[in-house]
Amino acid sequence: MTVSVVRFGGSNCDRDTVEALSYLGVDAELVWHEDGLPEDTDGVVLPGGFSYGDYLRAGAMAARSPIMGEVRERAADGLPVLGICNGAQVGCEAGLAPGAFTTNESARFQCEHVFLRVETDDSPWTGRYGKGDVIELPIAHGEGRFEIEDDRLAELEREDRVLFRYCDADGNVTDAANANGSKGNVAGIVGESRNVAVMMPHPERATLPDLGATDGQGVLRAFA
Amino acid sequence: MGAYTATVTVRLKAGVLDPEAETTRRALERLGFEPEALRSADRFEIDLEADSVDAAGEEAAEMAERLLANPTIHDYDVEVDPRQ
Numbered sequence: 501m502t503v504s505v506v507r508f509g510g511s512n513c514d515r516d517t518v519e520a521l522s523y524l525g526v527d528a529e530l531v532w533h534e535d536g537l538p539e540d541t542d543g544v545v546l547p548g549g550f551s552y553g554d555y556l557r558a559g560a561m562a563a564r565s566p567i568m569g570e571v572r573e574r575a576a577d578g579l580p581v582l583g584i585c586n587g588a589q590v591g592c593e594a595g596l597a598p599g600a601f602t603t604n605e606s607a608r609f610q611c612e613h614v615f616l617r618v619e620t621d622d623s624p625w626t627g628r629y630g631k632g633d634v635i636e637l638p639i640a641h642g643e644g645r646f647e648i649e650d651d652r653l654a655e656l657e658r659e660d661r662v663l664f665r666y667c668d669a670d671g672n673v674t675d676a677a678n679a680n681g682s683k684g685n686v687a688g689i690v691g692e693s694r695n696v697a698v699m700m701p702h703p704e705r706a707t708l709p710d711l712g713a714t715d716g717q718g719v720l721r722a723f724a
Numbered sequence: 725m726g727a728y729t730a731t732v733t734v735r736l737k738a739g740v741l742d743p744e745a746e747t748t749r750r751a752l753e754r755l756g757f758e759p760e761a762l763r764s765a766d767r768f769e770i771d772l773e774a775d776s777v778d779a780a781g782e783e784a785a786e787m788a789e790r791l792l793a794n795p796t797i798h799d800y801d802v803e804v805d806p807r808q
Contacts, residue, residue, distance in 0.1 A: 557794060564791060593794065600796040606742035647740060647797050681741065 503543040503723050504531040506571070508562045511669025513548030513585065513704060516601045520707035520716070526723045532558030533567045540579070543580040543723045544571055547574055548640070548702060555719035557600065558643040568594045580624060580722055581696045585641055588688070588698035597691040599648035605681025614679045616664040616687055616701060617671045623690055626663050626695045628718030634671040635715035637701035644717040646701040653684055663688040663697060725773045727807040730784030734800045735765040760780045768792055771807060779803045
């Protein structure tokens with residue numbers, strides 16, 4: 501299993517992701533977006549950062565780069581694809597998942613730890629957790645507020661496609677625990693098929709024990 | 725072919741929260757103004773060559789659909805003017 505971590509100009513969580521995957525025993529390599537996806541890639545991570553300086557909208561430019569056409573095609577064939585933070589913004593802009601991640605309700609960049617309630621264990625990304633588990637992951641974003649039309653959110657919920665919701669330490673999904681004002685407290689979802697996921701919190705920053713938190717390992721183990 | 729300037733205005737859909745506009749409105753209040761509401765929008769002015777006003781408008785609308793606007797959160801409109 502070799503995972504391609506796609507690097508755009510302005511990506512900055514790319515090496516962290518390679519490091520975290522390597523720690524879990526997953527081969528991972530950096531792939532410059534202009535070089536295209538390697539034929540034999542077994543998975544894709546769209547990492548965090550500020551691709552193209554967040555010009556126009558976060559993720560808008562990277563989403564229209566040629567490699568994302570390849571990512572969409574391979575994702576449709578079942579390739580596991582995970583968009584983290586800026587990668588989640590890129591994923592939604594590229595149509596890999598519905599909705600949009602836009603300016604935080606606070607209008608500020610927020611860098612903090614949050615609690616997340618696992619909403620489904622029926623996905624490669626959350627299968628290592630139990631439904632209702634509360635995990636703690638870091639967020640670091642200015643544009644992480646999930647927006648989607650009400651009827652499409654209802655559809656996501658009917659189809660069990662919400663992975664995580666912002667919650668308090670006891671797992672209560674409340675307005676006060678909603679870190680960025682996301683609709684329905686949604687922090688991460690799967691795309692049309694469950695092999696594609698986008699999420700604003702950073703599992704790769706909570707994987708290496710030396711960094712003090714390991715709750716993110718379960719997400720990245722989808723590639724193991 | 726003629727020369728045109730297409731102006732694409734991209735706005736948040738009604739009901740979508742605009743934290744930057746709200747922050748701007750509060751800053752105006754601190755300056756002593758009393759705005760009832762404030763909405764922000766992005767405006768793109770695109771110089772292009774096209775067969776007609778309509779063709780220029782259609783091309784600018786496609787630009788909006790494919791990049792300038794995000795249909796989940798935005799509405800947009802297009803105006804076209806001949807360019808000397």
